Each structure stands twice: as structure tokens, then as C-alpha cells.
Amino acid sequence: MKQQSMKRHPKLILFLIVGIIILAGVACQSGEVISPAEATARAKSARAVVIKKTATPGGKTESGADVIPTGTKAILVGKAYLVNIYKKPGSTRILTQQEKGVEVAVQDTQDVDGATWYLIQAPAGQGWVKAESLEVETPAATLKTGDTVYLAGKAYLVNLYKEPGGTRIIAQQERGAAVEIKDVQEQNGETWYLVDAPTGLGWVKAESITAEKPE
Structure with missing residues (x-):
């Protein structure tokens, strides 16, 4: 035997x-x-x-980049419209796909062959993505009047409203467009920004802008 x-x-x-x-x-x-x-x-x-090659949450990856801590909310990014979600870290077997711009939750981190992978929970399901497919958004609270930011969201077009907290849409602008913050107001516990977009002035919710230029 x-x-x-x-x-x-x-x-x-x-x-x-x-x-x-x-x-x-x-x-x-x-x-x-x-x-x-x-x-x-x-x-x-x-x-x-x-x-055994497991990255330390809150520490550094093998490439020297900051590890996204478990429990952090992140945004899927990439050149293609759909981001691949894999069965295992380092694997080539695709479990499912999710549109970029969608928010996901980081659940685990592993380094495989010098590359960092994250286990995420996305609307399309749970799986592993490469580090370059995730981006942690800069908190909108740090943004101020005069800053240049970028429109963000799940949909291709972002709504611009007539007033903060309002429901009347006066224009739409494609996601990723650069806009300038003209004013900031709080309405019912939400932060709203008056932005100068190519289609004109309008108000957007804090979740509709990001300081990082999307790819």
C-alpha cells in the first residue's frame, strides 16, 4: 500500500x-x-x-501596493464594459461577468505568482478578480468647490437635477465626463453637488461623482 x-x-x-x-x-x-x-x-x-501566499489585509501586496481591506466597498473598473469574475485566484476559468462601475464588497485577498487577487461579492455572484479590476472611490466628503471630478454610476448616462434633493431632471451627461464643482449642499442627510458639465449646470448626488478618472 x-x-x-x-x-x-x-x-x-x-x-x-x-x-x-x-x-x-x-x-x-x-x-x-x-x-x-x-x-x-x-x-x-x-x-x-x-x-501559501496570502496577502495581509491592510498591508502591502507582493508588488508593494496597498491591500484593500476585507469588508471594503470597491468599484469594478477596466477597459472592457464587462469585468471577468473567476472561480479561483490565478485561474482562467470565468464564473460570470459584471458591468464595470458596479459596487462590490471585498471578502478576501490572495497573492498568486506575484499578482494580487480579491474575492468579491457582486450582484452577478461571488468570485475572484484581479487587483487592477478594483478601485476604491475617494470619499465625496473630501471634494470642494472648484475641484474637477468625474461623473460615475451604473448607467451610461448620469442625471443632472434642477435643484439639490429634487426629482426634476434638466439634463444628462455620459458617465466618465469631467465636470467642475460649483456648489455643495446637504439635503435630507445627503450631499449634493452643483456641477458644470458639457451639457450645462445641474445638481448630482455625491455617489454620482468621483475624484478618480475612470479608465
């Missing part, structure tokens, strides 16, 4: 043999004497460390 198990895992056996040889060589150089059993245990431990 033991011989059959060894035949099924030739790569593992080779890895352990190489690990034992390397550890034995290191031990000889340092003057440390270890038994074959101890060398085998250390080789298995080293293998476990090599395989």
Missing part, C-alpha cells in the same frame, strides 16, 4: 529528497547535525511556506 502511495506522488518524493539534501548541506556548513527524520520534517514545513 505504501509503495503504491509513493508511485502516485513522484514530485512530492523528489521535493522531499532535494529538501533533505539542501538542509543537510546547510547543517553541515553551520556545524548543526540533524537526523534524516528531522530533515524530512523541515522540508515539509518549507514546502507549506512556499505554497
Whole structure:
């Protein structure tokens, strides 16, 4: 039974043999004497460390970028209209797709082969996306009069309203257009911005603008 198990895992056996040889060589150089059993245990431990690559939430990725913490709300971004959501981090198997500009929740982070992947919960389902497919929006509260910002939202066209808190739409502008903030007002607990868009002046909700230029 033991011989059959060894035949099924030739790569593992080779890895352990190489690990034992390397550890034995290191031990000889340092003057440390270890038994074959101890060398085998250390080789298995080293293998476990090599395989496990999990990014630390709130820390840095292997590329040096900031890790998006678990629980953070982020926006799907990309050059294509639809963003691929994968079955596993580092996988090429696409589970589903979601339109860019949609808000998702980050649930986990992993580094695979030097690339950072995020497990997200999107309207289309749960799955993994590459780090470049996510963007954390700058809080609208930091924006002020005179700032140039960009229209954002799920729909292609963003509504511009006659007054803050109102329902009368006076114009529409495509998502991603650059606009200038002319005024800021609070209405019923919501922040509204008067923006100067190519189609004219109008009020938009805080969630309809972002400081980051979309791709």
C-alpha cells in the first residue's frame, strides 16, 4: 500500500529528497547535525511556506501596493464594459461577468505568482478578480468647490437635477465626463453637488461623482 502511495506522488518524493539534501548541506556548513527524520520534517514545513501566499489585509501586496481591506466597498473598473469574475485566484476559468462601475464588497485577498487577487461579492455572484479590476472611490466628503471630478454610476448616462434633493431632471451627461464643482449642499442627510458639465449646470448626488478618472 505504501509503495503504491509513493508511485502516485513522484514530485512530492523528489521535493522531499532535494529538501533533505539542501538542509543537510546547510547543517553541515553551520556545524548543526540533524537526523534524516528531522530533515524530512523541515522540508515539509518549507514546502507549506512556499505554497501559501496570502496577502495581509491592510498591508502591502507582493508588488508593494496597498491591500484593500476585507469588508471594503470597491468599484469594478477596466477597459472592457464587462469585468471577468473567476472561480479561483490565478485561474482562467470565468464564473460570470459584471458591468464595470458596479459596487462590490471585498471578502478576501490572495497573492498568486506575484499578482494580487480579491474575492468579491457582486450582484452577478461571488468570485475572484484581479487587483487592477478594483478601485476604491475617494470619499465625496473630501471634494470642494472648484475641484474637477468625474461623473460615475451604473448607467451610461448620469442625471443632472434642477435643484439639490429634487426629482426634476434638466439634463444628462455620459458617465466618465469631467465636470467642475460649483456648489455643495446637504439635503435630507445627503450631499449634493452643483456641477458644470458639457451639457450645462445641474445638481448630482455625491455617489454620482468621483475624484478618480475612470479608465
